[in-house]
Amino acid sequence: MYLCRxxxxxxxxxxxxxxxxxxxxxxxxxxxxxxxxxNQSEFVKFVNKFxxxxxxxxxxxxxxxQIDKMLLKGFEERRFRPEGKMSDGVAALPVYKNGLRLYCLxxxxxxxxxxxxxxxxxxxxxxxxxxxxxxINL
Amino acid sequence: xxxxxxxxKLFRQIVDETPAELKTQLRFSDSIAEKIDGILKERGxxxxxxxxxxxxxxxxxxRWLGGTHNFTLRTLAKISLVLGEDLIRV
Numbered sequence: 001m002y003l004c005r006x007x008x009x010x011x012x013x014x015x016x017x018x019x020x021x022x023x024x025x026x027x028x029x030x031x032x033x034x035x036x037x038x039n040q041s042e043f044v045k046f047v048n049k050f051x052x053x054x055x056x057x058x059x060x061x062x063x064x065x066q067i068d069k070m071l072l073k074g075f076e077e078r079r080f081r082p083e084g085k086m087s088d089g090v091a092a093l094p095v096y097k098n099g100l101r102l103y104c105l106x107x108x109x110x111x112x113x114x115x116x117x118x119x120x121x122x123x124x125x126x127x128x129x130x131x132x133x134x135x136i137n138l
Numbered sequence: 139x140x141x142x143x144x145x146x147k148l149f150r151q152i153v154d155e156t157p158a159e160l161k162t163q164l165r166f167s168d169s170i171a172e173k174i175d176g177i178l179k180e181r182g183x184x185x186x187x188x189x190x191x192x193x194x195x196x197x198x199x200x201r202w203l204g205g206t207h208n209f210t211l212r213t214l215a216k217i218s219l220v221l222g223e224d225l226i227r228v
């Protein structure tokens with residue numbers, strides 16, 4: 001829990017972002033971030049980008065249903081794909097090879113901060129300018 | 139702490155409006171992933187060992203355990219044989 005707080009303070013300090021609560025259950029808390037001078041959270045931006053996209057809607061549903069399930073069972077490590085440097089704790093959902101990705105900070109089994117995401121159409125996220133930006137933001 | 143009401147509304151709306159067929163598919167995927175994970179933990183077996191025994195990559199095993207993988211019957215048969223336990227029953 002202490003490490004979790006340290007990471008959270010670090011994040012707030014470095015990026016001038018605020019944490020917003022999305023959903024809370026007895027077992028887990030889901031959060032997102034909103035950057036200074038912006039009026040939409042990173043999660044809202046992500047969903048709005050794909051909610052009317054007939055091709056990606058299914059991927060979006062899979063990701064959000066998976067998060068919904070984890071709100072009851074906990075954010076188990078095996079359900080995430082590690083991204084970025086291991087020490088950053090950045091992970092992606094789901095663990096598919098390609099397709100839509102949502103970037104998150106998995107703080108613990110009970111705390112998840114979701115950011116933005118997109119379609120991974122390159123071998124690594126670093127090769128895609130947008131995706132690389134989302135990971136760096138987190 | 140402030141709440142993201144817009145985000146929560148979008149999240150709930152998409153989850154609630156997910157077709158029953160996809161929800162059922164995800165429930166199956168998740169149950170199978172949990173079963174494999176449980177067996178591995180019970181036996182102290184690593185994902186790497188499972189990958190080796192099934193002739194698959196560690197990344198592939200990681201996808202199986204993610205909870206959203208669309209398993210083929212062939213893959214289920216292979217994992218069941220390696221683990222010595224049927225993953226599904228009909």
